[in-house]
Amino acid sequence: MNKQFRNEYHRLIANLHHTDGYIMNYFAQKLAPFDLSVQQYIVLRHLSEVYPNSLTAGELKEKMIEINSDITRLTDRLVAKNLIVREIDSQNRRRVNLRLTEESKRFVEKAAAEFNDFESIVSHLTDEEVRLLNTLLDKIRNR
Numbered sequence: 001m002n003k004q005f006r007n008e009y010h011r012l013i014a015n016l017h018h019t020d021g022y023i024m025n026y027f028a029q030k031l032a033p034f035d036l037s038v039q040q041y042i043v044l045r046h047l048s049e050v051y052p053n054s055l056t057a058g059e060l061k062e063k064m065i066e067i068n069s070d071i072t073r074l075t076d077r078l079v080a081k082n083l084i085v086r087e088i089d090s091q092n093r094r095r096v097n098l099r100l101t102e103e104s105k106r107f108v109e110k111a112a113a114e115f116n117d118f119e120s121i122v123s124h125l126t127d128e129e130v131r132l133l134n135t136l137l138d139k140i141r142n143r
Contacts, residue, residue, distance in 0.1 A: 016140075026121055034111045035081070039066065041111060043074050047084060047100045048108045054087065054099035083107065 005011040027038045036044070046063045047055060055063075057071045064071070075098055078084045083104040089095035100108065122130060 023121060027115065027118070030114045030117065031111060033114070034107070036111060039064075039069060039074055040078055040083075041115060043071075043078060044083060044100065044104070044108045045112065047098060048105060048112075051100050051105050052102075054097035056095060056097060060098065 005014065024038060027041075031038060031041050034041075042064065043060060046060055057075060060075075061069060061071045075084060075086070079086060082101070084098050084100055087097045087099065089097050125133070
C-alpha cells in the first residue's frame with residue numbers, strides 16, 4: 001500500500017474520486033468542439049429523448065444524475081446558445097416547458113456520436129470485470 005493512504009478504504013475513496021475526474025475530463029474533451037459542458041449535454045439528451053415534446057425544469061431535474069444540478073443556470077445557457085426554447089404551457093400558464101428545436105435536435109445527434117464513444121474508456125476490461133465493477137459500485141450506492 002502506498003504511504004499516502006491510511007488504509008485500503010482511504011485508497012478506494014481516493015481512487016473513485018480520481019476515476020470520476022478522469023471520466024468527466026474524457027467526456028469534457030469529447031464535448032469541447034460542441035461548446036457544451038457534460039451537464040448541458042445531459043440536459044439536451046433528455047430533451048432529445050422526448051422530442052418533439054417538452055419537459056419542465058422539474059422533470060429535467062428528476063432525470064439528472066448529479067443531485068445538485070442547477071437546472072435554471074443550465075437551461076439559461078442552453079437558451080442563450082439557441083439550443084432549447086422555453087414555452088409557456090397552453091394548459092397551465094404557470095408551467096414553463098423546455099424543448100429542442102429541429103435544428104438543435106440534429107446538433108445533439110452529432111454531439112451524441114462523439115459522446116457515445118464512452119465504452120472505449122473501459123474496453124480493456126473483461127466482461128466479468130465489468131460485471132464485478134458494476135456490482136461493487138451498485139453496492140456502494142445502495143448501502
